[in-house]
Amino acid sequence: MVDITQVQGQTTTIKVERVIGHGTRQLLLEETKTVPAIKIVDIVATLTNMKTIVKNGKTIVQGTVHKQVYYIGTDDLEHHMAEDIAFSDLVEIIPIDPAYPVREGMNPQDLSTIENVVWEFDPATGTLIQKVIVALNIKVTETQQLLVALDPYGQWIKTQVVIGEATKQKFIEERKVVPAVKIVDVVARLTNMKAIVKTGKVIVQGTLHKQIYYVGTDNLVPYISHPCP
Known part of the structure; x- marks a missing residue:
């Protein structure tokens, strides 16, 4: 391994996001309601208003599941109904280095997605049971400055260079x-x-x-x- 501090005139300081830890969790949201329908065509769910707060060893994830329900009504016409479900949950962050755990002030990266949407519908009563599975996926990073060696023949990368502080x-x-x-x-x-x-x-x-x-x-x-x- 080359000691880059000894390479005079061929080093620079860059600013990067170092990954400190990562955590995942599944969240099941279930709702039952009555819909004036004879058939459910589709239910589309998306995540909105996502907010992540980093605490010591974990993160608080808050957001809204926005659902669009498409159905055939009792009048034989296709209808659309929009609704929101707010949620809040804790995601434990597993540190890459156990000696350097996640703490307040670090930077969260929210990679959460809607994993699945399933429903059960009884046309006789109009009862619609909806289940949305949210895959909470949080990566926590920390902004750090690294001293790196310059190699004019190496691979090109785009990054932030520290000019002064x-x-x-x-x-x-x-x-x-x-x-x-x-x-x-x-x-x-x-x-x-x-x-x-x-x-x-x-x-x-x-x-x-x-x-x-x-x-x-x-x-x-x-x-x-x-x-x-």
């Missing part, structure tokens, strides 16, 4: 009057982050969103939500 601390102080006898907790997070690249520097804009939990003078525990640009 910098860090800076920003101290934000605020004073306000709160009708409280005790502060329970202050939770802060960054939102609406935007970076504008200029010559030799970067302008960073965003909002620091704070939630202040406190015990009020009435002994209740409300909270204050306060954005700070």
